[in-house]
Amino acid sequence: MQTFSIPKSLKENMIYTFCPGCDHGVAIRLIAELLDEFGLKENALTAASVGCSVFLYNFLDVDCVEAPHGRALACATGIKRAQPDKFVFTYQGDGDFASIGLAESTHAAARGEAITTICINNTLYGMTGGQLGPTTVLNQITTTSPHGRNREYHGFPLKMTEHIALCDGTAFAARVSLDSPAAIIKAKKAIKKAFEVQLKGLGFGFVEILSSCPTNWKMNPVESHKHIREELTKVYPLGTFKDLTEGL
Amino acid sequence: MPNIVIDPKKCKSCYLCVEACPRKVIKISNISGKTGSNIVEFDNTENKCTGCALCAISCPDLAITEVNK
Numbered sequence: 001m002q003t004f005s006i007p008k009s010l011k012e013n014m015i016y017t018f019c020p021g022c023d024h025g026v027a028i029r030l031i032a033e034l035l036d037e038f039g040l041k042e043n044a045l046t047a048a049s050v051g052c053s054v055f056l057y058n059f060l061d062v063d064c065v066e067a068p069h070g071r072a073l074a075c076a077t078g079i080k081r082a083q084p085d086k087f088v089f090t091y092q093g094d095g096d097f098a099s100i101g102l103a104e105s106t107h108a109a110a111r112g113e114a115i116t117t118i119c120i121n122n123t124l125y126g127m128t129g130g131q132l133g134p135t136t137v138l139n140q141i142t143t144t145s146p147h148g149r150n151r152e153y154h155g156f157p158l159k160m161t162e163h164i165a166l167c168d169g170t171a172f173a174a175r176v177s178l179d180s181p182a183a184i185i186k187a188k189k190a191i192k193k194a195f196e197v198q199l200k201g202l203g204f205g206f207v208e209i210l211s212s213c214p215t216n217w218k219m220n221p222v223e224s225h226k227h228i229r230e231e232l233t234k235v236y237p238l239g240t241f242k243d244l245t246e247g248l
Numbered sequence: 249m250p251n252i253v254i255d256p257k258k259c260k261s262c263y264l265c266v267e268a269c270p271r272k273v274i275k276i277s278n279i280s281g282k283t284g285s286n287i288v289e290f291d292n293t294e295n296k297c298t299g300c301a302l303c304a305i306s307c308p309d310l311a312i313t314e315v316n317k
């Protein structure tokens with residue numbers, strides 16, 4: 001019996017172009033597996049972000065519109081309203097979602113758009129060389145905070161899932177990680193719920209994925225996962241912060 | 249018999265599968281891959297693989313293309 005095969009929603013014979021050990025590959029595979037399970041491949045549309053997450057459209061075999069930096073949810077709102085029968089999702093980095101795109105992101109959640117958003121939080125701007133972002137944790141060294149994030153100078157990091165969970169339009173908000181096989185299985189369950197709230201028309205579905213960036217963190221992939229498990233989860237606790245499906 | 253299929257062209261030597269395998273049947277080989285580091289290989293001489301697929305679940309590059317139980 002085959003216990004693992006490559007999901008059909010991924011393009012045939014594609015090879016990921018991410019750095020070694022980058023969690024983007026796992027996150028995209030989980031989305032593809034769920035598109036397969038729900039039979040949504042032909043019916044899905046996505047608005048791509050800017051950042052390493054943009055490569056989604058090279059790997060996933062679904063139609064996609066490229067949005068300007070941070071505006072994926074504004075584009076996705078248009079797509080969903082024009083074609084309400086389609087399954088619409090966005091796949092964004094933390095810089096895209098919570099920095100340049102915070103207004104679009106928050107308002108899409110507050111309006112309760114029936115869209116699913118997967119946000120990859122690697123605590124910095126990965127694609128442009130590892131600058132400080134809104135999610136960079138205190139004391140973290142990045143190229144624009146060489147002495148570490150300082151609370152007097154840079155302020156505190158933004159907690160996206162808690163923030164999105166406070167919006168009345170949000171139907172599901174959870175934070176997960178991909179640092180071990182068990183965590184990956186839990187992450188898939190959370191993304192599945194975020195898909196379901198859209199399919200049931202309950203509102204905005206959001207999953208933040210704590211994700212490693214070995215290249216910019218200057219750690220090897222195994223150490224990066226240990227760092228997520230032992231350090232990042234202290235600042236960004238894992239769990240479900242809002243779930244409207246609970247009482248159903 | 250349980251087995252896995254590794255695509256050497258896709259392995260980027262991150263070794264997350266080596267870390268994930270509960271039976272330690274994935275080892276670092278002597279063959280260097282495209283990143284310059286040695287890629288992994290499946291060594292099931294003691295028949296310890298159970299086909300649990302935890303390696304494939306952890307692989308960020310889909311280099312473990314198939315797992316059979």
Ligand SMILES: Cc1ncc(C[n+]2csc(CCOP(=O)(O)OP(=O)(O)O)c2C)c(N)n1
Pocket residue numbers: 050051052053069092093094095096097120122124125126127128133
């Ligand atoms: C309007 C605009 N401003 C800035 C940029 C430069 N830029 C490209 S990617 C990026 C950072 C993206 O970071 P994040 O969303 O965290 O994604 P990651 O690469 O870390 O996955 C920036 C600032 C741009 N492309 N467009």
